[in-house]
Amino acid sequence: MLTACKQYCLAAGATQGNIAYTQTVMPHYKDRPQMTSNTKFLLLILLGLLGQFENANAQTDTTKNNVFGGFLIMPVEFPVIDTKDINQQLTSNGFPPANYSTANIGIGFQLYANRVITTFSFNKTTKKDDNDSYLTEVEYRSTSLNVGYSLTKSQWFSIYPYVGFKGSGLNYLYREKEPNPTTMGNYLQTNLNHKEVTNSRAHLDLGIGISHQWFYVVNFRFGYLVPLEKVRWNIDNNQTTLTNSPTVNYNYYFTVTLGLGNIASDNDLRRHYNRR
Secondary structure, three states, X not given: OHHHHXXXXXXXXXXXXXXXXXXXXXXXXXXXXXXXXXXXXXXXXXXXXXXXXXXXXXXXXXXXXXXXXXXXXXXXXXXXEEOHHHHHHHHHOOOOOOOOOOOEEEEEEEXXXXXXXXXXXXXXXXEEEEOOOEEEXXXXXXXXXXXXXXXXXXXXXXXXXXXEEEEEEEEEEEEEOOOOOOOHHHHHOOOOOXXXXXXXXXXEEEEEEEEEEXXXXXXEEEEEEEEOOOOOEEEOOOOEEEOOOOOOEEEEEEEEEEEEXXXXXXXXXXXXXXXX
């Protein structure tokens, strides 16, 4: 009887303790700041990468774990840039907006070593607007280096999340034109309006890619950019930084890539050299 009473008292005390903990701790837990959707998206990608790298050591050898290849690539990038702020300042001062090119062509290389995919690319395209009285040139450029990890075992097909660095920038040039200058002297005496500003920004590059590779590679990628520095606009060949710079946000991008090269497994290489 005494033992039963002790057990009842202990159970009742534990129950009261749990109730008190819930009443005191749980309200404070609800007051904690919640993660934004962008933060959750980034954490999911990073956790997925870490999980795959950790599981790679426990996996048995597969075809994909003995593959090496390299490709010379031509990426076509479709950036999504918020230029609303800079365009408002340009148009309010009587200048045309900074309309960048939708598709931007580049060059680079892509390397396959087991499941690791390394990509380097440089893109640069200028969009011109030539009118009778003025000329505008808006140049978009980007340089990226990232490393991904393939989630598939196939030698010829890859789905891979990736992380890396991406530097993006815009160059805006406005040049007023003299209508029909007759002589060199007349041209030199004109006072033509000329403006040029340059913007560049470094980003953490997070994304996912899908590729098919053989003696060629076809690659589709989607990337989300996290800025690593503040916006700044420069003049005089980047020698002078303007204060109160308007905002430019390089939000995300799509890339379609074609390339030529080769990819092969260890067994393919052995068979090739054993025939010789």
